[in-house]
Amino acid sequence: DRDIAMVFQSYALYPHMDVSSNMGFSLMLKKAEKTTIDSRVGAAAKRLGLDSYLGRLPRQLSGGQRQRVAMGRAIVRDPKVFLFDEPLSNLDAKLRVHMRAEIKALHQQLKTTSVYVTHDQVEAMTMADRIVVMHDGYVQQVGRPLELYDRPANTFVAGFIGSPGMNFLPAKVAKGGKVDAVLADGQKLRLPDGLPLKDGDALTIGLRPEHIKLVDDGALKAEVEVVEPLGLSTQFYVRLANQQICVFVMGRSNVRPGDIIRLAADPAALHLFDPKSGSRIE
CATH class of the missing domain: 2.40.50.140 (Nucleic acid-binding proteins)
Known part of the structure; x- marks a missing residue:
């Protein structure tokens, strides 16, 4: 109802549905025309490099491919806002770096507002246009990545932003x-x-x-x-x-x-x- 799409940390794919059905499920719930669903799923799959996997089940995919399917399910909605809940935390280090670049490139193409939650400050620094650093439920500082790096408001932000740490x-x-x-x-x-x-x-x-x-x-x-x-x-x-x-x-x-x-x-x-x-x- 709010036209928001969520990408979960645990992927949350239906194990009995193939990639195509998983990606088009939200449109099926909206009772969209089959031609519309096929068109949007096909476009999203091409953008994410999933064209040849549309008939596979989630268990037949790697972790990175499952994460792309979860992202594709959100993309086909063409929402006003994307919510990402630590989507890369279940991936190995090398795949995390690769997916980080993919998500940033995707955001530059779609130009849709995205709220991305992460505990990994490297993800925050490399992907964000603006960072909101929170601690114990309170906002510590808001700004562009290099603003927070150059002028941290307090020791918590200073210790969190930058790798290796301050x-x-x-x-x-x-x-x-x-x-x-x-x-x-x-x-x-x-x-x-x-x-x-x-x-x-x-x-x-x-x-x-x-x-x-x-x-x-x-x-x-x-x-x-x-x-x-x-x-x-x-x-x-x-x-x-x-x-x-x-x-x-x-x-x-x-x-x-x-x-x-x-x-x-x-x-x-x-x-x-x-x-x-x-x-x-x-």
Whole structure:
């Protein structure tokens, strides 16, 4: 009645019906003409690459094909709004990446409003025009993906958006010639100018792994605990200020566990938060 189509997490296909009947079922309930049903099902199947599977039962399909059938069932309705309830969570990692691209391409073709629920922030970042981040039933922030990445409203959004996740370091403000943050182990980190900070204020510093640089003579000294070579890039887990943080660098590295390395971070890349409320300090 509301002209809304739902794509379920569990596919919810009728096991005794073939692909064609599953996709056209909602139109059958509306008592649409058979020619209309066949036309819409055929068009949706072609768009989703299901032409040769229309006579098969769901049990004869792979997980990705079943998910496409569930999407096709929604598409034939030509609804005003699509609702997606974590539609890719039952798929393996490789298929999830493939289907993510398919759904985004489909949305660009159909140009129909879609509300997509996911716990996977990579899905949210790569697919959304706008993201609504929720926590405990409350909206934390609304904005375009890169807006949330660049200016998270609080520590929850900051920790949720971005992969690998943001590092958080407790610190205190030390005002001298320039404003520094003193970390738990006494090391200092330069802070951006112009912030409403007083000497001795407590802070939570957010620092994305990709914004930390390995340098020969940096302000911060850390011990390498884990090295994860990824080919195109390298990910380190290091001990800094009495806690483990992640460092992400492009390319390959000769660094090994146990090495002492020097790190640097551009003050403009730091995110500062109130340790009590978690809110961003502007």
